Amino acid sequence: xxxxxLTIKGSEVISxxxxxxxxxxxxxxxxxxxxxxxxxxxxxxxxxxxxxMLFANPNAFNENKRYVDHDLNRCFEQSQLEDTSLASAxxxxxxxxxxxxxxxxxxxxxxxxxxxxxxxxxxxTLLLTQKGDFYNQLAAYITMKMPDVIVSCDEDHKDNSExxxxxxxxxxxxxVEVGPVPxxxxxxxxxxxxxxxxxxxxxxxxxxxxxxxxxxxxxxTAYRFIxxxxxxxxxxxxxxxxxxxxxxxxxxxEIKPGQALFKTFDGKTICYQGEKSVYGxxxxxxAYYDNNLAMSLLExxxxxxxxx
Amino acid sequence: xxxxxLTIKGSEVISxxxxxxxxxxxxxxxxxxxxxxxxxxxxxxxxxxxxxMLFANPNAFNENKRYVDHDLNRCFEQSQLEDTSLASAxxxxxxxxxxxxxxxxxxxxxxxxxxxxxxxxxxxTLLLTQKGDFYNQLAAYITMKMPDVIVSCDEDHKDNSExxxxxxxxxxxxxVEVGPVPxxxxxxxxxxxxxxxxxxxxxxxxxxxxxxxxxxxxxxTAYRFIxxxxxxxxxxxxxxxxxxxxxxxxxxxEIKPGQALFKTFDGKTICYQGEKSVYGxxxxxxAYYDNNLAMSLLExxxxxxxxx
Numbered sequence: 001x002x003x004x005x006l007t008i009k010g011s012e013v014i015s016x017x018x019x020x021x022x023x024x025x026x027x028x029x030x031x032x033x034x035x036x037x038x039x040x041x042x043x044x045x046x047x048x049x050x051x052x053m054l055f056a057n058p059n060a061f062n063e064n065k066r067y068v069d070h071d072l073n074r075c076f077e078q079s080q081l082e083d084t085s086l087a088s089a090x091x092x093x094x095x096x097x098x099x100x101x102x103x104x105x106x107x108x109x110x111x112x113x114x115x116x117x118x119x120x121x122x123x124x125t126l127l128l129t130q131k132g133d134f135y136n137q138l139a140a141y142i143t144m145k146m147p148d149v150i151v152s153c154d155e156d157h158k159d160n161s162e163x164x165x166x167x168x169x170x171x172x173x174x175x176v177e178v179g180p181v182p183x184x185x186x187x188x189x190x191x192x193x194x195x196x197x198x199x200x201x202x203x204x205x206x207x208x209x210x211x212x213x214x215x216x217x218x219x220x221t222a223y224r225f226i227x228x229x230x231x232x233x234x235x236x237x238x239x240x241x242x243x244x245x246x247x248x249x250x251x252x253x254e255i256k257p258g259q260a261l262f263k264t265f266d267g268k269t270i271c272y273q274g275e276k277s278v279y280g281x282x283x284x285x286x287a288y289y290d291n292n293l294a295m296s297l298l299e300x301x302x303x304x305x306x307x308x
Numbered sequence: 309x310x311x312x313x314l315t316i317k318g319s320e321v322i323s324x325x326x327x328x329x330x331x332x333x334x335x336x337x338x339x340x341x342x343x344x345x346x347x348x349x350x351x352x353x354x355x356x357x358x359x360x361m362l363f364a365n366p367n368a369f370n371e372n373k374r375y376v377d378h379d380l381n382r383c384f385e386q387s388q389l390e391d392t393s394l395a396s397a398x399x400x401x402x403x404x405x406x407x408x409x410x411x412x413x414x415x416x417x418x419x420x421x422x423x424x425x426x427x428x429x430x431x432x433t434l435l436l437t438q439k440g441d442f443y444n445q446l447a448a449y450i451t452m453k454m455p456d457v458i459v460s461c462d463e464d465h466k467d468n469s470e471x472x473x474x475x476x477x478x479x480x481x482x483x484v485e486v487g488p489v490p491x492x493x494x495x496x497x498x499x500x501x502x503x504x505x506x507x508x509x510x511x512x513x514x515x516x517x518x519x520x521x522x523x524x525x526x527x528x529t530a531y532r533f534i535x536x537x538x539x540x541x542x543x544x545x546x547x548x549x550x551x552x553x554x555x556x557x558x559x560x561x562e563i564k565p566g567q568a569l570f571k572t573f574d575g576k577t578i579c580y581q582g583e584k585s586v587y588g589x590x591x592x593x594x595a596y597y598d599n600n601l602a603m604s605l606l607e608x609x610x611x612x613x614x615x616x
Contacts, residue, residue, distance in 0.1 A: 263496055
């Protein structure tokens with residue numbers, strides 16, 4: 001068990017890192033952090049790598065919407081990037097971004113930090129979409145420095161080329177996801193937490209590059225995505241209920257069998273029918289109404305910082 | 309001091325009442341309450357008046373935006389309604405609604421309840437835009453039935469014809485304003501409070517019509533609008549700061565001279581410079597970013613329920 005086993009994808013060290021904000025045009029926090037850091041580059045520069053910044057979807061920001069035509073953060077599967085017939089505002093922008101930071105599979109940039117916010121009460125969340133000792137140690141480092149950070153894993157078993165997230169352009173990436181904050185609003189607490197978490201990620205990459213990662217806690221509690229569940233719907237697919245007040249704001253809190261999840265508009269309570277406890281995230285996230293998603297269900301897991 | 313002096317504008321009793329939702333297309337609460345009540349009319353019917361319901365801006369709802377072209381709730385000045393050259397989506401819709409519920413000045417409907425939500429932490433707020441014993445008693449009744457309701461007054465000294473709110477079509481009106489809830493989200497607590505307050509308003513109108521208003525508290529604490537203040541701006545008018553975390557969520561809490569109001573993006577704190585205490589509302593309301601408004605400032609007042 002040693003630090004030498006720590007490996008990343010692509011090159012041995014991270015030479016080029018990109019911080020992305022405004023992938024969703026009404027998530028103001030990342031956009032305004034970029035504006036700040038562009039004026040004060042030293043805040044995001046470190047000695048061992050180059051940092052660049054990208055405002056991903058200014059058109060959506062100008063329209064004060066999450067996206068103009070399609071969710072930009074669902075446009076980065078390799079097959080979508082190669083399909084020139086896909087020509088909506090975001091499908092075109094995805095190809096541009098792939099040119100700027102990628103191309104995916106042979107990317108110019110080694111690491112992407114993508115800044116997001118949520119209307120859900122998730123607190124400062126580090127979202128991992130890849131597995132490995134590097135990410136487990138990153139999670140251990142961030143939670144050591146910033147104990148209120150929650151680590152949430154959504155590392156499905158797809159090859160990176162099949163990932164649809166913007167951050168999947170680079171071989172290595174994380175997402176910063178902080179809430180609650182309404183769409184199109186800046187809350188100082190969310191803004192400050194997003195900045196602090198980003199600085200810790202930059203610091204960890206620096207320590208990794210310099211082979212100077214300190215001794216870390218051996219395990220980290222995290223939550224791994226199982227499935228999304230939908231709001232109650234009528235037979236013809238219209239919303240027929242809302243998140244129950246007993247589960248509202250209870251992200252990353254245990255959902256036991258029988259827990260009230262929904263209240264239908266005609267007054268019925270719908271409870272969780274699973275056989276074992278789970279945990280929720282993105283509970284009542286505004287952007288998920290498009291698809292009538294109510295929340296994600298997760299299992300509590302332990303990440304091991306050092307391989308056996 | 310007696311109940312006989314209680315008077316309203318227009319007719320002696322309220323014969324026709326309209327409940328309006330979705331004046332802002334991304335304030336889902338009122339829209340979904342209307343859907344519910346349309347299926348269960350008895351909930352909003354009372355013996356002494358007719359209740360009708362209007363979904364004010366379905367086009368904005370379909371686009372998941374506050375409005376398509378203009379804020380509908382700023383389109384109802386008499387002069388705007390008469391100006392046929394004003395032909396944006398909302399300017400046209402305002403004229404339609406004026407036909408449906410008005411016309412303003414000689415309206416078919418005696419009373420409008422307009423349902424709104426806010427991203428600010430205002431709790432359930434009864435917004436009064438008109439003065440008079442009727443409204444003071446209504447406020448006393450609502451706060452007696454629902455003690456967490458805040459009464460906020462924005463009864464400027466304009467003639468009703470100069471009011472730009474939708475609700476000004478009718479000679480009598482109130483607005484139900486509940487938060488915090490993000491745009492495009494239904495929170496059960498906000499939904500339930502909006503429904504409960506609406507029912508109490510309907511009950512009060514019924515009691516008024518039947519000359520059966522009970523004995524009420526003699527005074528009611530309320531907050532009266534003084535002015536709106538803007539976010540910190542650069543010389544060329546761009547946002548240069550945010551609501552300070554010390555004032556975030558502190559709607560209707562005393563703002564003393566020296567209270568931190570804003571944090572600029574370059575780290576400066578801007579404090580309240582007034583000489584006497586005020587109170588804030590609509591603190592960090594998402595919709596107000598369009599005009600870079602930060603919050604409303606109000607003075608604490610006492611409404612007297614019975615005239616001398």
